[in-house]
Amino acid sequence: MPAADIPVALSTSSVYPLGVAEGFSIAQDLGYDGVEVMVTHRTETQRAEVLNRLSEKFGLEIMAIHAPTLLLTQQVWGSAWEKLAKSAQLALDVGxxxxVAHPPFRWQTGYAEGFAEGIAEIEERTGVLFAVENMYPWRAGGREATMYLPHWDPVDQPYPHVTWDFSHAATAEADSCSSVEALGSRLRHVHLTDGWSNGFKDDHLIPGHGEQRVAETMQLIGSPEFGDGGFDGVVAVEVSTRSARKVGERERMLAESLAFARTHLGQSG
Structure with missing residues (x-):
């Protein structure tokens, strides 16, 4: 896909603690191409009729659904397999x-062992693609705990579709540029952010404000030679704006992130 055609979406998690409607509104104001919806405890994130109404009102396509597979959303939508099935149905209902799904936690017996096969079955049945996200090891007192199975790094796992998150890569002390190059055409989705190698803290900084090779990686993704004929996916800005205090500060942070994406994908100038 030519770099000019790679859409840049805004994750609704980037406007937290504001809601989904505010996410759509800010995305429209700043010139984003679409929205990624993070499914949470909030009812409006779970209802296709609400999301479709917002999509039509603001003229923005819903480009990804983030399944409630975070540690903080374990009570949303029942069992692990129910979460994925309902996320796929929501994706179908909003077009x-x-x-996007996290790899299984190690304690999710019966789910972790058959995860790759299970998501392949849902993909075949629904036509919805599951892009498994890179995570990170949990560290404490100089020791690492195995929290994800089979691994937090999807590069060597049998997932045909992967989401790459730069903040998670920073926490894992992974080289995003090398990993993305290794993924090639398996890269389906990107969470554009940044971070520092600082143990367990997952920063979700504005891209360019951390230590990951984000600019170089985005230039790689934007190259027509990337993968098999160019990156055929979405870049979604997923940064934390909870520190915003002044009027317009959140919008400035998200505008800077969008400009970074456009610049390093080769879409500006």
Whole structure:
């Protein structure tokens, strides 16, 4: 896909603690191409009729659904498999073809062992693609705990579709540029952010404000030679704006992130 055609979406998690409607509104104001919806405890994130109404009102496509597979959303939508099935149905109901999902936690017996096969079955049945996200090891007192199975790093796992998150890579002390190059055409979705290698803290900084090779990686993704004929996915800005205190500060942070994406994908100038 030519770099000019790579859409840049705004994750609704980037406007937290504001809601989904505010996410759509800010995305429209700043010139984003679409929205990624993070499914949470909030009812409006779970209802296709609400999301479709917002999509129509603001003229923005819903480009990805983030399944409630975070530690903080374990009570949303029942069992692990129910979460994925309902996320796929929500994606179908809003006209979206991609669900972002975290790898299983090690204690999710019966789910972790058959995860790769299970998401392949849901993909075949629904046509919705599951892009498994890179995570990170949990560290404490100089020791690492195995929290994800089979691993936090999807590069060597049998997932045909992967989401790459730069903040998670920073926490894991992974090289995003090398990992993305290794993924090639398996890269389906990107969470554009940044971070520092600082143990367990997952920063979700504005891209360029951390230590990851974000600019170089985005230039790689924007190259027509990337993968098999160019990156065929979505770049979604997923940064934390909870520190915003002054009027317009959140919008400035998200505008800077969008400009970074456009610049390093080769879409500006």
């Amino acid at each position: 979206c073809g991609v669900v």
